[in-house]
Amino acid sequence: MEEFKNFLIKYRGAIIGGIVALIALLLNLHKVLLWIIIIIAGVLIGNYVQHNKEFVKDKMKSYIDKL
Numbered sequence: 001m002e003e004f005k006n007f008l009i010k011y012r013g014a015i016i017g018g019i020v021a022l023i024a025l026l027l028n029l030h031k032v033l034l035w036i037i038i039i040i041a042g043v044l045i046g047n048y049v050q051h052n053k054e055f056v057k058d059k060m061k062s063y064i065d066k067l
Contacts, residue, residue, distance in 0.1 A: 008015070024030055049056050 024033065
């Protein structure tokens with residue numbers, strides 16, 4: 001019983017995360033979360049490109065020239 005208790009203490013974060021993920025899948029929240037992640041990624045990429053225009057422009061030009 002002591003080993004099981006230590007297991008629960010050691011991996012409680014993973015167990016809680018698994019339960020939350022299971023509930024999200026059962027309630028079809030994964031679609032909403034996927035859209036939120038895509039929107040946040042788009043905002044972050046847009047912000048990065050805006051602040052590093054010259055660097056991104058040079059990298060894109062060199063990448064296109066390789067093609």
